Amino acid sequence: MLVSVTGGTGFLGAHTVSSLVRRGHRVRLLARDEGRVEPALGPLGVDRSAVEVVVGDVTDEAAAGRLVRGADAVLHAASVYSFDSRRRASMRRTNERGTEVVLGAARRLGADPVVHVSTFGVLEPDGGRRVRADAPVGRPRECYLSTKAAAERIARRHRSRGAPVVITYPAALLGPDDPKLGDQTARLRDALRGLMPIWPLGGFPVGDVRDAAEFHADLFDAPGRGAERLLVPGRHMSTREYVATLRQVTGRRLPTVFLPARAVVPVGLLTDAVQRVWPWHIPAEYGAVHVSGRDLRVDGEPGPRPVTETFGDTVRWLHRAGLLSARQAGRAAEPPSRALQERREQGKVRR
CATH class of the missing domain: 3.40.50.720 (NAD(P)-binding Rossmann-like Domain)
Structure with a gap:
């Protein structure tokens, strides 16, 4: 075809x-x-x-x-x-x-x-x-x-x-x-670079x-x-689960403050207005706050791949690509575990 x-x-x-x-x-x-x-x-x-x-x-x-x-x-x-x-x-x-x-x-x-x-x-x-x-x-x-x-x-x-x-x-x-x-990969990277210490409660x-x-x-x-x-x-994933998963795959503390979405929305609206004239990207975007605050659940099946694998492979790729330092990637900068490699070889995880 x-x-x-x-x-x-x-x-x-x-x-x-x-x-x-x-x-x-x-x-x-x-x-x-x-x-x-x-x-x-x-x-x-x-x-x-x-x-x-x-x-x-x-x-x-x-x-x-x-x-x-x-x-x-x-x-x-x-x-x-x-x-x-x-x-x-x-x-x-x-x-x-x-x-x-x-x-x-x-x-x-x-x-x-x-x-x-x-x-x-x-x-x-x-x-x-x-x-x-x-x-x-x-x-x-x-x-x-x-x-x-x-x-x-x-x-x-x-x-x-x-x-x-x-x-x-x-x-x-x-x-x-x-x-x-x-956008999603950049947001995860920003979290590991320490540019997102405040997250709205909610999820996506x-x-x-x-x-x-x-x-x-x-x-x-x-x-x-x-x-x-x-x-x-x-x-x-709630935003708390998201950050917790990043902590798990990197082994880093990632100090984070979680606030009600309605308290973060004004900040997002302000940064959107400033961003129109500011030449450098500001991570605190209204759209991201809005999506997290809606906290939508999809009425469908979860994916077959464990979320820790998804996050770990994302961080490892960012490190290999030179977009995160070894310190920022934490233990995710190390090669995948033998168990994961064996599952891939056996076809238990689709590539």
Whole structure:
């Protein structure tokens, strides 16, 4: 099968491309800069002969047409994922306009399935703060989530008109080999660099990017399934559990103060306003506080990989990549345990 992919040089996109190629699929990528393809896919061992590159932007109708023409299926994973208030314009352009262009091209040219990667944060929770795949789309005020909600409505509209659109809802993803050091990986790194001593109480679903990639690759092994909405495996973690897991995998104390989210929201709003004129990134983002404070639970299955493995592999990769010092990575800078290596060799942990 030839699968056309947007966002293939991003975190989830690159790992999914790797999974698709390992299963024997051919992949055609849309990339604004062809020079980003090898740094994203090379560390994952992707055979470049199985990957064709179309240079262009998701908002360019001609480029989207070249991407989709002749393809059997489409994975639309391109998105600007950031709570940085300086990126509002690019989020609206890529997340909203890009979704309209790519899904429109896929529908016209008959791809099946057309997988649109959304996020759990756009779904309206029930009274118990649980979100289900069949939940309605909310209208969040936070900029990133509002653009993803708009993209979700576009995807649902195409599906209502007969397009075989499958919408997926990943958790907050961690794991190794993040080519662009995305928001979640950067936040974990900031915590280990001592830049986040204050956390809001609450929590959010967390998943492993490798498990999410396998989940998405599964969708292309059985084409013609029709339109669905699917929660990607993940497990809820409170912010206390998140920091505790970092302490466990690094062996560091990581002194942290936890405050009610409503007490931290004003700080997040202030830093968002300052960030628009301040040239350096400020870790205390309103969007992150907002997501933690909502404390959403995903009504789905947890991922197969232990969360300590996900966190440990993320920290080890950050250290190998030179993005954390040995002191900051703590004992996670050491090689994985023999037991973990044996489980991987025996296939008990999917890679």
